[in-house]
Amino acid sequence: MSANLEELVEDSVLLQCRVNGKACEREIQPGTSLLDFLRDELRLTGTHMGCMTGHCGACTVMLDGQVAKSCITLAATVQRRQITTIEGLKGADGKLSPVQQAFWDEAGFQCAFCAPGMLLAATELLRDNPDPSEDDIRRAIAGNLCRCTGYQSIVRAVKAAARVQRSAG
Amino acid sequence: MSLHPQYARPRSAAQAVALLDGLGAGAMVIAGGQELMPHVNYGRLMPAVYVDIGGLPELRGIAEADGAVAIGALTVHRDVQSSELVRAKLPLLAWAAGQVGGGWQVHNRGTIGGNLVSMHPLYDIVPPLLALGAEVEILSTAGTRRVALSGLIAETSHGLGTTTLLTRVLVRPTSPSTGWSYQKLKITEGSYGSANAAAVVALDGNRVTAARLVMGAVAERPIDASAALKGLLGRPFDARAAAEAEAACAALVVQPMDDQQGDAGWRRAMAGVVARRALAQAVARAGGAAG
Structure with a gap:
């Protein structure tokens, strides 16, 4: 292999990104998942480790405003992206976001292990669709498993958040 | 390692x-x-x-080229679903991309190229692309070659860890007069299919003139049932034709999968069911009476 190709192969990666609005620069091992980067390097433990296969959605974060499963995202592949974790969802004033408040009011979680993923999936839905049908909501949370609620209170909470968001217009 | x-x-x-x-x-x-x-x-x-390869611009984008729709390997399922071009020219593919399991998270990150090279028997993109007669472009140090997706599936050198790169998927648009359907039998909205079927049907009046049907998630490899459905041609897709098609498709599943999505006997039976439903919906969309 030519020398200039060999130069491309690195033992570590300088990851530069923004996490919850703050610039972040770390030297990471190439095999690090985004989940491990957030939890172990940045100590943002609100992003939960569930199945590690991409089925459960507990590790959901946002990349440039779109939900992604951090356990099956290689950290090195999110260079210069905007990452939002559950810790970044509350407002600058420290208040819960409308989606968080609605989940609180409507008991949208029990054990809450799935909550970070549910909240971020609901946030993406309501950004693009202010008045979702029940089908829309169930499709939007299809990548997130909940083993407590039977999803009813989660769907109710997303509807309530949509109402609040619309009335705040 | x-x-x-x-x-x-x-x-x-x-x-x-x-x-x-x-x-x-x-x-x-x-x-x-x-x-x-x-x-x-x-x-x-x-x-x-x-x-x-995530940053390579030449693997991105959806465009018309040489009478086909060319979809860059890095195109994510969400963009296949929402592309105006794909929705207009390849509605079957746009719809099937929305049926990919794992939710929006996977739709936002998963690429059409990754879906194909994984050759996972439960994935949703191969059956519709086979029904549409898709080709793929493969790049190696020897250059670019263009092969039928059906040929690639028969090879063993596809997939992860090889020295080649899938660069583009090329699909000829379906005529607006043809009907299409993708049926996915699944336990929950975000799950794998237990049996999938993609159909493309053309009619002359109410008689079937062409029918392509590919089943997925029922065997290790997708099953192209088109040749076994020759008996449908030249006649209306009525209840008898639908029953014959269901039986013919189920009979093609010689070694059904047996996993968390369902046991072997059920999978074979459901292969026939989704095939029948896909044909009926495709016939209805082509302007014929639903079977």
């Missing part, structure tokens, strides 16, 4: 295949990571070098 993998971010597709060629079998291509990372997390694959 390595506990301390390395990382490379080539600047062009040509550089990527030169790297893969030079690095050998331990190098693995990563884009969205939706297929590779679960294998890494469970120790089934241990890349020595991650070759990150």
Whole structure:
């Protein structure tokens, strides 16, 4: 292999990104998942480790405003992206976001292990669709498993958040 | 194999295949990571070098080229669903991309190229692309070759860890007068299918003049049932034709899968059911009476 190709192969990666609005620069091992980067390097433990296969959605974060499963995202592949974790969802004033408040009011979680993923999936839905049908909501949370609620209170909470968001217009 | 993998971010597709060629079998291509990372997390694959092709502009975008719709390998399922061009010219593919399991998270990250090279029997993109007669472009250090997707599936040198790169998927638009359907039998909205079927049907009046049907998620490889459905041609798709099609399709599932999605006998039976439903919906969309 030519020398200039060999130069491309690195033992570590300088990851530069923004996490919850703050610039972040770390030297990471190439095999690090985004989940491990957030939890172990940045100590943002609100992003939960569930199945590690991409089925459960507990590790959901946002990349440039779109939900992604951090356990099956290689950290090195999110260079210069905007990452939002559950810790970044509350407002600058420290208040819960409308989606968080609605989940609180409507008991949208029990054990809450799935909550970070549910909240971020609901946030993406309501950004693009202010008045979702029940089908829309169930499709939007299809990548997130909940083993407590039977999803009813989660769907109710997303509807309530949509109402609040619309009335705040 | 390595506990301390390395990382490379080539600047062009040509550089990527030169790297893969030079690095050998331990190098693995990563884009969205939706297929590779679960294998890494469970120790089934241990890349020595991650070759990150995610930034390569020549693998992006959807455009018309040489009478076909050309879809870059890095196009994510969400963009296939929402592309005006794909929705207008290949509605079957746009719809099927929305049926991919794992929710929006996977739709936002998973690429059409990754979906194809994984050759996972339960995935949703291969059956519709086979029904549409899709071709794929493969790049290696020897150059670009264009092959039928059906031929690629028959090879064993596809997929992760090779020295080639899937660069584009090329699909000829379906005529607006043809009907289409993708049926996915699944337990929950975000889950794998237990039996899938993609159909494309053309009618003359109410008589079927062409029918393509491919079943997925019922055997290790997708099953193209089109040849077995010759009996449908030249007649209306009525209840008798539907029953014959269901039986013919189920009979093609010689070695059904037997996994969490359902046991073997049920999978074979459901293959017939989704095939019948797909044909009926495609006939209805082509302007005929639903079977």
